[in-house]
Amino acid sequence: MQSTLLLVWLVCFCAADSPNYDNTHFCPIPEMAQQGATEEPESQHPWLVRVVHAPSNATDMAPLICTGAVLADRVYITAARCIFSAKADYTTVIYSGHQLSVKAFVFPAQPTNQMFDDVGFIVSWWKREIKSFHTITLALERRLDDNSFDFFDDLAVNDSTLLGFIASKDSPSTHTLYRLDNMHASNEVCHELYPSGGGGGGAYRVPCAHSCRAAEQRAGSAPCGRLLLGLGHVLVDRSARLLGLVTWSCANAPTARRRSHDMPLPLGLALPNTKASQLNYDCAIAIRNLKVDYDKLTRGTHKSACDNIYNAAISG
Template identity: 30%
Template sequence: MSICVTVEMFMFHVYILFTLVFISVCGNKTILQYFGSLDDYQVNATETSESKYPWIARVIHSRSSYVPHMCTAACIDEAIFVTAARCIYNLKVNYTRILYNSKFYDALAFVVPSVPTKQSYDDIGFIVVRSKNSKKWPVIKPFNGANRTDKAFDWFKKLEHASMKYKIVGYAMRKWLHRISVPERQYDLSELDVIVSLDICTKLLTNNGKDKIFRVPCYHSCTFQEFKKKNSKCQKYHGVEGGALIDTTSNKLVGIATWTISYSKYEVPVGFSVLNSKNFFDDFRCAKRIRNDNGLLIVKGYYQSLC
């Protein structure tokens, strides 16, 4: 490896360590930098069509316009969509709607995580919509390849990743355009083949894996070995809030993109939440109860009582 690459990687590790030190000194308010928010951009990804992914959707914070676009979502059951929980925390239900299969659906309720994780790195949110406008709901079924058996993600490392082909799909801008802060920004549906690993964030975001801070499921366009060799594959990137990570072999939704670390020098991995935790299934049941409820009296705390 050339001295230039060594210096770049050293500076990146210094950047990460500085961030962590800054967090430890400045307290809880700054700790959100630990698992940073996604900026909804892509680099060298492939534009694709909604007809290829009829279950994909956009979350829009307006009942009268196509903007502002907030994040990507996926339909996993009739009138029920999943996205990154941090996308819906600051939204208002009565302003939010889903653009899905070229139709708008008003949000009926949000289901936020019943047991949130540190800085939402593993949190999935649900959006239940009013379902009277549609008779057909193209869906993608959640991953069911393994149950969680521990909190350290050892169960994830044991998955047969070699037999699975991963792709990330979502609405993104081109890099640098995402820096322009206007509501009319253009988001196009794009996809990218990625590699999934439990160790890739640990190795790339810390000192060669010596620190286990980021030992969580992540995806990237290349392996750690390819990254060290400056393989051109590593110049590709796709990181959008609520992005759908799918296994194209089984056509199942494996995870939802939830966080990353921003670094302008080169592209880094993206963390995601796997749709198989107890909390996920509990919140999914809650979303179904809200969708199936025929009650007419809507008062404060009404939907919460259903769950």
Template identity: 30%
Template structure:
């Protein structure tokens, strides 16, 4: 059985980042009043709409959840989760629609990957992009705690925005997580602080790590968001690669249409199934 484990939201050797450099970055908090507990990182992709790893919000309660964006708290209005889920949500993006809270600033949204739409579910299209292997132009950004401290499970854990240059590779997880192809699987987009060759030679570069649910995988120069971190395994011996999901699937665009329908609806009376009904056009 393939296991796509949850990320533990820690970093090793990452650099502190400034929110001003990533004005679309946000935090998901499971409280309407406190700044804790921190759950994951999120990305503003449209007015009042944020995306993150689906597994982050899968078990949260909407009436307890807020998004902290540009130092302002926004209560969650609705979650949009894929109806056609991937195995253990490893390739699923969740969307959060927030309430019409009075906002003191303008909505700054991230530019999403637009290189290609998916043509298959086996990631052959990703391999054809030519960004896999030795490309050093990408980094991951998100709210993380220091390794070691992440094992102290307290609601008051401190999460700081940080970033780390990473290598994008379609072959990395399929080689490492299958013990050099002893088993089959994990042919999915992943990132690490080093190349596969450097990992196999135990290069010191590979001791660095950044793995948080919803972490933004971005191009270092254009800051275009290639994907969001969704899963990763852990070992006492070394840091392992992190898997991420790319927002270019048909189901993602359907879910985004659903989120936009919810945001744009002005109904005052809501009953059970209301949001589902106004999203029916998006799911056809």
């Protein structure tokens, strides 16, 4: 069973063989950019959050590092890459205008079959002003085999929507929510549009999302020029259920797009329906429910809250 690493408080329990989510592959962390996306009122999607690498009492909410979504009270999902090298007590979750201090991060300790990255979870401290949280539901059923994405072949969602925050370059504390409709999500779109190292066909047969189908891109269809880049951007189906989160992107920097006639390439997705991600979510809930004051935290406090969850999975 996949082990889990907790980056909690100021203490980092980093294993020597932990993957570097900042550079797990030649595909870099997606830069924030949009082309053809539309601004969206944040109130339309109250379960969305912004993750900022600044303390919650800061007046300057920058830099924005990713988008995320609320899965349960004080528990948020995002791309593991977003929080891997962040410091928990120097990170803020902005939910519905509230700046929430972070209690813990939960993310995979070992490379996974999510292709370069996986989902991660954030647990925030309680805030009296928030009586309840708006949450998002998952669109995908928990799968039995974490080593295969075959189930995504049957999905081929053609009318999904990508949602994500982008920070203003002139005013980094200003974050605007954008949406990109009519997204195509499948295993094939990256496979067909990303060239393999050996030539003659793609190699990336994993869940991806793009503003059009591969055939439309090859035909130069105008909708294929749309893009919305940013780590942790949330892909939802027509019922606003969570399909996946953006975690990697190749050849979408401005210079790279110019080389490809300004045509963006697909975005890699991390899916939240693995057995491992369910264990990590259960761990996040256990940490949320752990009643220990901040000033009484010691090394391993939060990790110990999850020992029974992972031990049971291993023994089972």
